[in-house]
Structures are given as C-alpha cells and as structure tokens.
Amino acid sequence: MRTAAPRNRTSPRTIIIWTLAALVGAAGWTVLALSRGEEVSAAWMVAAALGSYAIAYRFYAKFIAYRVLKVDKARATPAERLDNGIDFHPTDRRVLLGHHFAAIAGAGPLVGPVLAAQMGYLPGTIWIIVGVIFAGAVQDMVVLFFSTRRDGRSLGQMAREEIGPFGGAAALLAAFAIMIILLGVLALVVVNALAQSPWGTFSIAMTIPIALLMGFYLRVIRPGRVVEVSLIGVALLLFAIVAGRWVAESSLADTFTLEPSTLVMWMVAYGFVASVLPVWMLLAPRDYLSTFMKIGTIGLLALGVVIALPTLKMDAVTDFASRGDGPVFAGSLFPFVFITIACGALSGFHALISSGTTPKMIQKETQVRMIGYGSMLMESSVAVMALIAASIIDPGLYFAMNAPAGVIGDSVQSASQAVANFGYSISPEELAAAAKNVEEATLLSRTGGAPTLAVGVSEIFSQVTGGGLRAFWYHFAIMFEALFILTALDAGTRVGRFMLQDMLGNIYKPFRDVSWKPGLVLTSAAVVGLWGYFLWVGVHEPLGGINQLFPIFGIANQLLAAVALAVCTTLLIKSGRVKWAWITGIPLAWDATVTLTASWQKVFSSDPRVGFFQQRANYQEGIEAGKVLPPAKNMDDMHTIVTNSTVDGVLSAVLAVLIVVVIVDAARICIRHLRNPEASRLSEAPYVESKLIAPAGLIPTQEEKAELAAAGRDREVTQAS
Amino acid sequence: MTLLLRGLRWMRWYMRELTGESAYERYVAHVRKDHPTASVPSRRDFERMRTERQEADPRQGFRCC
Numbered sequence: 001m002r003t004a005a006p007r008n009r010t011s012p013r014t015i016i017i018w019t020l021a022a023l024v025g026a027a028g029w030t031v032l033a034l035s036r037g038e039e040v041s042a043a044w045m046v047a048a049a050l051g052s053y054a055i056a057y058r059f060y061a062k063f064i065a066y067r068v069l070k071v072d073k074a075r076a077t078p079a080e081r082l083d084n085g086i087d088f089h090p091t092d093r094r095v096l097l098g099h100h101f102a103a104i105a106g107a108g109p110l111v112g113p114v115l116a117a118q119m120g121y122l123p124g125t126i127w128i129i130v131g132v133i134f135a136g137a138v139q140d141m142v143v144l145f146f147s148t149r150r151d152g153r154s155l156g157q158m159a160r161e162e163i164g165p166f167g168g169a170a171a172l173l174a175a176f177a178i179m180i181i182l183l184g185v186l187a188l189v190v191v192n193a194l195a196q197s198p199w200g201t202f203s204i205a206m207t208i209p210i211a212l213l214m215g216f217y218l219r220v221i222r223p224g225r226v227v228e229v230s231l232i233g234v235a236l237l238l239f240a241i242v243a244g245r246w247v248a249e250s251s252l253a254d255t256f257t258l259e260p261s262t263l264v265m266w267m268v269a270y271g272f273v274a275s276v277l278p279v280w281m282l283l284a285p286r287d288y289l290s291t292f293m294k295i296g297t298i299g300l301l302a303l304g305v306v307i308a309l310p311t312l313k314m315d316a317v318t319d320f321a322s323r324g325d326g327p328v329f330a331g332s333l334f335p336f337v338f339i340t341i342a343c344g345a346l347s348g349f350h351a352l353i354s355s356g357t358t359p360k361m362i363q364k365e366t367q368v369r370m371i372g373y374g375s376m377l378m379e380s381s382v383a384v385m386a387l388i389a390a391s392i393i394d395p396g397l398y399f400a401m402n403a404p405a406g407v408i409g410d411s412v413q414s415a416s417q418a419v420a421n422f423g424y425s426i427s428p429e430e431l432a433a434a435a436k437n438v439e440e441a442t443l444l445s446r447t448g449g450a451p452t453l454a455v456g457v458s459e460i461f462s463q464v465t466g467g468g469l470r471a472f473w474y475h476f477a478i479m480f481e482a483l484f485i486l487t488a489l490d491a492g493t494r495v496g497r498f499m500l501q502d503m504l505g506n507i508y509k510p511f512r513d514v515s516w517k518p519g520l521v522l523t524s525a526a527v528v529g530l531w532g533y534f535l536w537v538g539v540h541e542p543l544g545g546i547n548q549l550f551p552i553f554g555i556a557n558q559l560l561a562a563v564a565l566a567v568c569t570t571l572l573i574k575s576g577r578v579k580w581a582w583i584t585g586i587p588l589a590w591d592a593t594v595t596l597t598a599s600w601q602k603v604f605s606s607d608p609r610v611g612f613f614q615q616r617a618n619y620q621e622g623i624e625a626g627k628v629l630p631p632a633k634n635m636d637d638m639h640t641i642v643t644n645s646t647v648d649g650v651l652s653a654v655l656a657v658l659i660v661v662v663i664v665d666a667a668r669i670c671i672r673h674l675r676n677p678e679a680s681r682l683s684e685a686p687y688v689e690s691k692l693i694a695p696a697g698l699i700p701t702q703e704e705k706a707e708l709a710a711a712g713r714d715r716e717v718t719q720a721s
Numbered sequence: 722m723t724l725l726l727r728g729l730r731w732m733r734w735y736m737r738e739l740t741g742e743s744a745y746e747r748y749v750a751h752v753r754k755d756h757p758t759a760s761v762p763s764r765r766d767f768e769r770m771r772t773e774r775q776e777a778d779p780r781q782g783f784r785c786c
Contacts (some may be wrong), residue, residue, distance in 0.1 A: 085751030086744070086771065087781060095738040102739075103784050154780065223768040226740035227733075280772040287782070288740060356780055487784065494779035514777055 018058060025051020032122060036316065042388045043309045045121070049129055049384045053377045056133040061373040064138065068572075068580040069145045071365040076690040078151045079361050088152075090692055091361040093370060097698075099361070101375040102291045103353045104140070105298070107186055107485050108343030108557070109379055111449035113387035114456075115550060116340040117398065118328040120317040121391040123337045128387065131338070131345025132380035135587035139561060140350045141372030142568045142584055147355035148362055149684050155355045159567050159662070161683045162574065167665030171563045172499065174658040177651070178348070178556040179496045180527070184534025185553040186485045186492075187271070188545055191263045191535065192448035193478050196441055198256035199244035200475055201263075204482045205256070206240035207286070208270075214285035230288045234296075237289060237483075241475050248439065260539045267489070268532040275493040275524050283490050290484035297480045301385050301457060308463040314391040314398065319423060327403035327422065328447075329547045330609035331601060335594040339554035344383020346591060348560025350376065351567075366696035374698075389456025390449075396426025397434050397443070401452050404544025405445040406631025415444050437467075438474035447546040450481045489531075496527040537644050542637040543615075548644065551602060552652060558595040559659040565591060566666040573670045574680055581670075592663060599656035603649055612649030616642055744771065 028048030031040060065071050079090040091099070116124040147153055153161070156175060160168030194200045214233045218224065247256060258266070274282050324332030329340055343349070354372060362371060390398065399422050400408060400415045408418035412428035419426050435443040438458060443451065454477035461473040498514065500523045505512025511519045538545030565588035572581045605611030608618045619641045622629045632638045673680040693711045695704040737743045745764050752761050762770065775781050 083751065083755075085748040086774065089747060089751070092738060095735065098735070098739045103782075106784060218768070223765045224742060224745050226742040227736050230740060278772070279776045280769075284772060284775070287784070290784075291740070352780075352783065357782060484784070491779065491783055495783050498779050 018055070021051050021054040021058075023051075025055060027051075032125065032316070039311045039313065040316075041309055041311055042305060042392065045125055045312070045384060045388060046305065048125065049381060052129050052133060053381070056137070057369075057373060057377060060133065061137065061141065061369045064141065064373075064583055065366070065369040068577060068583055069142065069368070071145065071368060073364055073366045073696065074690055075365055076688040076692070077148055077362050077365060078359060078685070079363060080690055080692055081685075081688050082151065082360075087357070088360045090363040090694075093363060093367045093694065094698065096358065096361055096363075096367070096371055097375060098295070100353065100358045100371050101378050102294060103357065104347070104350045104375060105294060105379050105382055106343070106488060107189060107450075107481055108347060108349070109383040110386045110453055110481060111189055112340055112342040112554070113344055113383045114390040114449035114452050115328050115402065115546075116337050117314055117387060117390040118318065118326045118402065119321040119333055119337050120315045121312055121387055122316040123321060123333055124341060124387050125384065127338055127341050128344045128380055128383045131341070132376055135561075135565075135591065136344075136346035136350070136380065137373040137376035138584060138587060139346060139564055139568065140354050140376045141368050142572075143351045143564055144354040144359055144362070144372040145365065145368045146568065146571050148359040148365060148368065151685050152357075152360040153355060153683075155351045155564055155567060158355065158571070159563065162567065162570055163662070163666050163669050167662045167669075170658045170661040170665070171567075172503075174556075174563060174655060174662070175352075175560060176496060176499045176503075177655060177658075178560050179492055179499070180530045181534060181549070181553050181556045181651075182349070183271075183489055183492045183496070183527075183531035184538065185546075185549050186488055187264075187267050187531065187535045188538040188549065189448035189450050190482045190485050191260050191267060191539060192446060192546070193450040193454075193482060194258070194263055195260040196257055197478075198253040199248040199439060199471075200478045200482070201256040201258055202247040202252075203240045203244040203475060203479050204486070206243070207237065207289070207479075207483060207486070208282070210236045210240065211282050211285040211289065214288070215281045218285065219280050226288055229285070230292050233285065233289045234292050237293070237479070241472065241479055244475055245439065245471065264532070264535055264539050267535060268528055270486070271489045271493050271532070272524060272528040274490040275497065275528065276521060283487070283494075286483070286487045286490065290487045293480050293483055297477070298382055298385075301389075301460070302381070304457075304460040304464055305385055305388055308460050310388070310392040310460055310463065312388070312391045313393065314395050324607070325609065327399060327407050327547070329551055330607070331551070331598070335598040335601070336551065336554075338594045339551055339558060339598045341383065342554045342557045344380055344386070346558065346561050346587070347379075348557050348562070348564055350379075351560065351564035363692055363694040364690070364696060367694070370697050386453055386456075389453050389460060391456075392459060393452070393456050394426060394430070394434075396424040397431065397455070398452060399424055400426060400431055401443050401446045401455070402449075403445060404447060404547060404631070406542055406544060408445060410444065412442075412444070437470050439471040440474075445544075447544060449546075450478060453481070454478045493524065493527050493531070496531075497523045500527060537647070540640060541644055542632045542641055543644075548648060551598065552648060552655075555595055555598050555602070555652065556655055558591055559599075559655055562588060562591050562595060562659050563662050566663050570666045570669055574673050574682055575684070578674070588663075592659075596656055596660070599652050602652040603656075612645045612652065616645035616649065619645070741771075 024047050028044045028051055031044040032048055079088055082088040113124050156172045159171040194204060210233055214229045217229050320326035321333040396419045399419050408415040412431040415431055416426055416428045454474045457477040458470050458473035462470040501511050501514055501519060510516050538549050541548050565584045568584040569581055569588055601610050602612055606614050608615045619629060619638050623638050628634060628638060632641060693707050745767050748767060749761050752759055
C-alpha cells in the first residue's frame with residue numbers, strides 16, 4: 001500500500017532544469033566565498049539561497065518523504081478521518097501552506113540574522129541555508145509527519161507517550177520556561193524600537209482601537225466577514241503610520257515620547273489586559289491584521305530585494321567572529337552565531353505548530369514535504385532577506401545602532417569614536433543625518449534588531465520608490481514587526497497560562513478548568529509577571545539588555561529544537577527506521593553540541609562578557625571593594641548586575657539540565673527498543689484507507705492530473721468555489 | 722479577460738480560505754452531509770462558538786516567534 005517514489009524516466013528537460021538550478025546556487029556560493037575586500041551584490045546571496053533550496057527540496061526532501069518516512073497517499077490523515085468541519089478538516093494544500101507559513105514566521109527570523117550580522121554576512125548566510133536544509137526544515141517536516149500519524153498530537157504529548165512521563169515532564173517544563181523568555185525578549189525588542197519615538201509609539205498605540213473596532217465589526221455587525229474587515233483594518237493601519245508623522249511634529253509629540261521604563265509598564269499592562277479579555281475583542285482581529293501585514297510585507301521585501309539588488313557593505317567575516325568581543329553579543333563564532341540566528345535556520349517553536357494546528361488540516365501525508373519542508377525554506381528566505389537588509393547599511397551605522405549605550409555613550413561624537421575603535425568609521429554628522437532621514441531623534445543603541453532591519457528595509461524600498469518615502473518605510477517596517485510581536489505577547493501569554501493551569505491543576509483541581517475566573521486571572525498575572533520581569537531586567541540592565549538576554553533566548557529556542565529532534569529520532573528508531581535515524585540524529589547531535597557548548601560557556605566561561613557567574617563574581621568583588629566598575633554608573637547598577645547575572649546564569653544552567661534529561665531519557669528508550677523491540681509500544685493511529693484525491697506538491701504531476709480528471713475534477717481550483 | 726477574471730476569483734477564494742472566512746460555509750456543508758438531521762447554527766452563533774473554542778484552548782492558532 002505504500003507509495004513508492006514516482007519513478008518517471010528522467011527527461012532531458014528535467015536534467016537541464018536541475019543542472020541550471022545547481023549552477024545558479026554554485027555561482028552564488030562561489031562569489032560569496034571568494035570575494036574579499038570588494039563589494040558584493042546581494043544578488044549572489046539570493047542566488048546561493050534559491051539554488052540551494054531548489055536542490056534540497058527536489059532531492060533531499062523527496063528522499064526523506066518517500067524513502068525514510070514512506071509517506072502513504074492511500075492512508076487517510078486525521079483531517080479526513082476525524083473531519084468535524086472546524087479544527088479537523090482537509091484543507092487545500094496551497095491554503096495550508098499559507099496558513100502554516102503565517103504561523104511559523106514571526107519576529108525571530110527577522111531579528112536573529114540582523115544581530116548575527118556582527119560576525120559578517122558570510123557565517124550567517126551559510127548557517128541560514130545549510131541549517132535549514134539539513135536541520136530546520138527536516139525537523140518541521142518530520143514532526144509534522146509523526147504528529148499527523150498520531151491524530152495531531154502535540155510535541156509534549158508525543159514526548160510523554162513515546163519517551164515517558166519523566167522526559168515528557170522535563171520537556172513540558174522546558175517549553176514553559178522557553179515561552180517566558182521568548183515573550184520577555186520579544187517585548188524588549190518592541191520597547192527598544194518604540195522608546196523616544198513618538199511616531200512609532202503613536203502608530204502602534206493606534207493598532208489597539210483599530211483592532212477593537214474590527215473585533216466589534218466581526219462580532220456584532222457582520223460576523224465572519226474577515227476579508228473585508230481586514231482590508232478596512234489594513235487601510236486604517238497605513239493611515240495610522242502616516243498620521244504618526246503628524247503627531248510627531250505636533251504638540252502631542254511629548255505625550256507619545258516615552259522612556260523605556262514607561263513603555264515596560266504599558267507593555268505589561270497591555271499583556272495582562274489583552275490576555276484576560278475575550279479572544280474576539282483584541283487577539284482575533286490583531287491576528288488578521290498581522291497576518292495580512294506579514295505576508296504583504298515579506299512579499300514586498302522579496303520584490304524590493306530582487307528589483308533593487310543592493311550591494312552588501314558589511315565585511316564577509318568581521319574580526320569579532322574570532323575575537324568573540326563583539327558589542328552586539330559576546331562570544332565567538334562557534335557556538336554563538338548559531339544561537340543568535342535561531343529561527344531562520346532551526347526553530348524549536350515550529351515543532352509546536354507542526355504538532356498543533358497543521359496536522360489536523362493536512363489532506364494527504366504526501367503533502368508534508370510541501371507544507372513542512374517548503375514553509376521552512378520560505379522562512380529561511382525571510383532570514384536571508386533580513387541578513388541582506390542588515391548588511392547593506394553602513395557597518396559604522398550598524399554598530400552604532402546595535403552596541404549598548406554603556407559601550408558607545410549617548411552622543412554622536414562618543415558613538416563615532418567608539419565605532420572607530422571597533423575598526424569601522426562613521427562621522428558624527430553621518431550618524432545624525434541617518435537618524436534625521438528616518439525622522440527619529442536618535443539611532444544610537446537602538447538594540448534589538450528591529451530598528452536596524454527597519455533602516456535596511458527603508459533603504460531597499462526607497463531605492464525602488466525614491467528617497468522621499470524613506471521615513472515612512474522605516475516606520476512601516478517598525479509597525480510590521482511590533483504588530484506581530486504584540487500579537488505574540490497576547491497569544492503567548494495565553495499559551496503560557498494554559499500550560500501553567502495544566503501544571504497547577506495537578507495540585508489544585510479547579511485550576512484545570514480554564515474558564516475558572518480566579519484561576520485565569522492568577523495564572524495570567526503570573527505569566528505576565530514572569531516575562532515582565534525579564535523585560536524589566538532587559539531595560540534596566542547596565543550591560544545592555546539585548547546582548548545579555550538574546551543569547552538565552554537563542555539557547556532556549558535551540559534547546560526546544562533539541563527536544564523536537566530527540567522525539568523525532570526516538571520515533572524513527574521505534575518505528576523501524578533505525579537505518580535512517582541519522583536524518584534527525586545528526587542535526588540533533590549538532591544542535592545539542594552547539595547549544596550545550598553555549599550554555600556551558602554562559603555558565604562557566606571565565607570571560608566576564610560571556611560567563612554569567614564570572615560576571616557576577618567580578619561585580620560582587622567590586623561591591624565588596626566599594627568600587628564602581630563601568631559600564632555601571634553607581635552602586636545600584638552594580639547590585640542590579642549581580643542580581644541579573646545570577647538569574648541569567650541559573651536559568652541557563654536549569655534549561656541545559658532539563659534538555660539533557662530529555663535527551664538521556666530518549667536515548668534510554670532508543671537503546672531499550674534496539675535491545676528488545678517487542679517491549680516498546682508505538683501509539684500510531686490505525687490505518688484507514690483514504691478516499692480523497694489531492695496532489696502532493698504545488699503543481700500536480702501528469703499522473704495526479706489524470707487521477708483528478710478520473711474523479712471528475714479536471715480543473716483543479718477548489719471544492720468550495 | 723477571462724484569465725484576469727479567473728485570477729481574481731482565485732485570489733478571492735484564496736483569501737477567504739486563508740482567513741477562515743469560508744469556515745462557516747464549510748461547517749454547514751459538513752453538518753448537512755454527515756449529520757442531516759442536526760440543526761445548523763446561524764453564522765453569528767457559529768463564529769461565537771469558534772472564538773470560544775480558541776478561548777478554551779489557546780494553542781489552537783498559536784503563532785510563533
């Protein structure tokens with residue numbers, strides 16, 4: 001009953017097409033690798049990426065789908081078997097691709113590569129492309145496949161059922177901790193982008209009334225008319241961006257010029273209120289808005305990059321890569337470039353989506369390649385675009401924007417001086433002009449990646465539309481990121497709360513009832529309080545919030561990927577695919593090495609910039625000796641650093657230990673299975689024959705067209721229209 | 722001209738599917754086919770039920786970083 005790889009005789013045309021794709025990719029890599037000192041066009045990066053993706057999708061992904069997973073088009077998916085017309089329903093593969101992509105793409109692939117550009121564009125490019133092909137896309141596809149075989153079970157459930165209660169509990173606890181750090185860091189990115197920016201703050205604030213209006217429209221006026229209300233919403237949103245400029249130039253500017261610490265209060269209050277309000281009021285309409293903006297902007301950016309084909313100004317590899325003393329984040333290329341890039345190459349969070357909504361909607365097992373692997377290739381191309389955007393701006397400006405205030409001071413003169421010490425040059429006048437171009441008071445130390453990306457995006461877009469719109473595009477890009485980060489705060493708080501309710505339900509029963517109001521408020525407050533703490537720390541950290549916290553976020557995300565890959569590897573072995581266990585086993589080994597090395601360095605390194613406990617020891621000594629060590633300005637700062645370093649260090653250690661527990665437990669199960677296969681149990685849903693007919697890939701093959709025609713659906717548009 | 726029209730129609734179909742605007746029609750079709758005796762909720766009630774489901778399990782429709 002299994003579907004063998006379609007064995008068409010290879011036509012000369014196919015051979016020519018794939019040879020060309022390979023040549024395009026190879027040409028891109030060659031130019032990127034060999035050019036030193038001269039300026040390289042971003043076109044080569046695009047060529048390297050697209051050529052590699054095409055080859056990987058055509059050959060490696062197909063091999064995994066048909067030879068390793070043995071996807072079976074005759075086997076009914078949960079969407080077909082359990083169709084309830086709501087969350088389980090067979091969805092057109094092109095719609096599901098959009099759905100899945102919109103769910104996995106977020107701020108991560110945009111922010112990570114921007115920060116990683118500190119090491120130059122080459123290390124980032126290599127990892128984004130190689131990482132996605134061999135690790136990230138494989139993880140997403142394999143998790144999607146196994147979850148589809150298990151009625152859409154979540155990663156946590158699969159860990160519990162297939163590994164055991166101990167490993168499962170560790171995985172659950174890790175996922176909760178990771179969620180908290182994620183929310184804290186994302187909120188910090190928004191705070192850093194909006195601080196002292198009346199234009200940005202006003203536009204983002206306007207998204208709240210716009211969303212409320214949309215929510216009311218959908219609830220009361222015309223229920224379910226999502227497309228029309230989204231178009232209205234997007235129009236209002238664009239108007240809010242334009243109006244931001246008027247506000248910034250008016251007497252209202254002071255009202256919307258907020259200090260980071262004030263913004264923290266607003267964010268925490270927003271996070272709490274939004275997560276307690278009914279879904280229809282804020283979350284659902286915001287989600288429609290951010291999906292539209294996300295897909296639209298990513299499309300525009302791809303178009304902009306291809307039309308403008310800007311030149312990369314960043315070095316291919318900077319000195320920070322080997323010295324490990326970069327101002328954006330500390331540590332050397334291995335392991336920190338991999339940690340920082342995070343989502344664009346391999347993201348543990350995707351495993352939660354691939355084992356959540358998507359497996360309940362997929363029509364055919366054969367589509368896991370297109371949905372799982374394909375979406376992740378798209379996400380990786382977003383990361384490549386973010387890296388391009390960060391690499392086309394003047395490196396001097398890049399470092400002035402991304403180094404913490406403690407390092408570059410707070411005047412354009414001191415920043416220019418500090419940048420010169422890094423080995424790059426930008427004059428105070430140029431720094432002032434860059435800020436004026438985008439109508440911001442200052443661009444110094446706008447850490448977090450979002451402002452840098454916005455400058456790069458505005459550069460690319462204004463090459464297409466003319467420089468007059470530069471400031472608009474900058475704020476458009478800020479809006480685009482802040483919008484979905486705020487949505488993620490709301491949605492993430494709800495998911496965190498759900499996990500917490502579940503955990504507390506074991507101790508005190510009523511907590512498990514998710515509609516029990518006191519429990520709801522308490523757990524919401526707890527989750528918001530936890531991420532709010534990290535946000536607060538990030539803003540008040542004398543050493544610079546992003547460069548302290550982003551590595552923990554990256555480690556956390558990559559550790560979650562390790563959990564997902566461990567579950568996949570266990571399942572491959574338990575389901576009789578031992579010989580193919582390396583498919584996820586090698587990425588797991590690599591990911592575990594990278595992340596545990598990073599955790600180890602974060603805990604034990606004797607370099608105070610890298611090791612949290614060394615940092616703590618140095619500042620503690622300073623306090624005892626009554627000395628104030630820069631960048632701390634006074635004793636309070638010294639105490640803050642000691643506390644924060646302790647928390648960060650303990651957290652890094654705990655996360656690493658949890659993941660080691662999961663991996664060891666998974667290894668135990670694998671060994672037990674290999675010794676005695678009869679003892680292990682596989683919780684796969686029973687085989688039911690599929691009655692649906694649907695193509696596997698984006699474009700139906702000849703054979704699939706014939707099948708569709710035989711079923712009386714010769715022109716494949718939809719069942720619905 | 723017909724090509725343009727077909728393109729627009731496809732866009733409309735795609736947007737409605739992607740945003741879940743067509744969820745109600747799909748649900749009604751599902752109920753009529755599989756449970757012919759059951760009553761069909763109004764669109765208003767259906768949309769309410771959908772948001773309540775999301776409320777009860779926020780992992781549905783969760784988005785990533």
